[in-house]
Amino acid sequence: MSFTSRRRVAMTAAAALSALALAACGSSDSGSSSSSGSGSSAAADGAPTLLKSGVLQVCTHLSYKPFQFKDDSGKVVGFDVDVMDLVAKKLGATQEIVDIDFAQITSGAVFAAKKCDAGAAATTINDKRKQAILFSDPYFDATQALLVKKDSGITDLSGLKGKKIGVQTDTTGADYTEKNKDANGYEVVVFDDLPTQLAGVLSGRVDAAINDNGVVFDYAKDNPTTEVTKEFNTGEQYGFMFKKDDANGTALAKVTNEVLTASKADGSYNDIYKKWFGVDAPK
Known part of the structure; x- marks a missing residue:
């Protein structure tokens, strides 16, 4: 598994x-x-x-x-x-x-x-x-995951058209988000670290965030007003x-x-x- x-x-x-x-x-x-x-x-x-x-x-x-x-x-x-x-x-x-x-x-x-x-x-x-x-x-095996606020209705990148998505600088999550930006019409907001990136979802500064699934799931567990609605099969290894x-x-x-x-x-x-x-x- x-x-x-x-x-x-x-x-x-x-x-x-x-x-x-x-x-x-x-x-x-x-x-x-x-x-x-x-x-x-x-x-x-x-x-x-x-x-x-x-x-x-x-x-x-x-x-x-x-x-x-x-x-x-x-x-x-x-x-x-x-x-x-x-x-x-x-x-x-x-x-x-x-x-x-x-x-x-x-x-x-x-x-x-x-x-x-x-x-x-x-x-x-x-x-x-x-x-x-x-x-x-x-x-360690990893992939990218999408964090949003609960009841946001955002279940994939396509649901972010005209909205803002947060990424952490110099990460594969940032690369993945940039690669899919034109096709989905969202604005990318870059954060220096993980805590401020994910807190951006909590505060409403951004509508969603993408980062490695391990850290994103952990954040959602500690912050139950957020949830992970999508994982992207990027097949990464640490x-x-x-x-x-x-x-x-x-x-x-x-x-x-x-x-x-x-x-x-x-x-x-x-x-x-x-x-x-x-x-x-x-x-």
């Missing part, structure tokens, strides 16, 4: 420019100080090195609930966080979250500027992003991100892939999946 059907039951100029901007910031940003490891090459035995000894620094863009977000105590938690904790454990390290602009992750700028060892931001693997970053094996054309990035991706395989075999991946989505992971 796919994630979509189970969820019904329970619930991406420039890398160089961004890298320069990040480099200018130096390593004084919170959670991004430099370390004894260079991060540019794997150890002689092929094992990866980390930017900070004993710390796996993971870049993400908050908030993207339930994949990565702050709980009531201010701690960053979520599905991606738990899976990357398994990778950190395999490396004999602890995970440290670096909250940063999503486009700087997918452009590879954060890796060029040595801001983090890995990226984990519920990121769809696609050819454009593969030009800038190295992906792990797929770890991957964790690493520095491309780099021995150390390749080594980190290799360890991550090993952890994904092992966790699916021993049931720990399923435990994490069920914790955040309330159902067993697809087989």
Whole structure:
């Protein structure tokens, strides 16, 4: 059974420019100080090195609930966080979250500027992003979904003619919405992050929003005056991100892939999946 059907039951100029901007910031940003490891090459035995000894620094863009977000105590938690904790454990390290602009992750700028060892931001693997970053094996299936207010009467993109639809910048949902704009006659409103995008539906700033089904269904569950009326079969898969054309990035991706395989075999991946989505992971 796919994630979509189970969820019904329970619930991406420039890398160089961004890298320069990040480099200018130096390593004084919170959670991004430099370390004894260079991060540019794997150890002689092929094992990866980390930017900070004993710390796996993971870049993400908050908030993207339930994949990565702050709980009531201010701690960053979520599905991606738990899976990357398994990778950190395999490396004999602890995970440290670096909250940063999503486009700087997918452009590879954060890796060029040595801001983090890995990226984990519920990121769809696609050819454009593969030009800038190295992906792990797929770890999660996703598709796009339409969020509207209840009783809006909007059940598909065709019902948005003359209306406004919100998207999150640099996402595959934004790409999908732009691709279908002319055929459906709606206006696209771009938001910087997920919370403000989906809150735009709640406040009436936009008539609908499109984003990944996992986060959209989660929002509708927490905000019962909204609902998901349509899913679009975009066939997406998420991957964790690493520095491309780099021995150390390749080594980190290799360890991550090993952890994904092992966790699916021993049931720990399923435990994490069920914790955040309330159902067993697809087989």
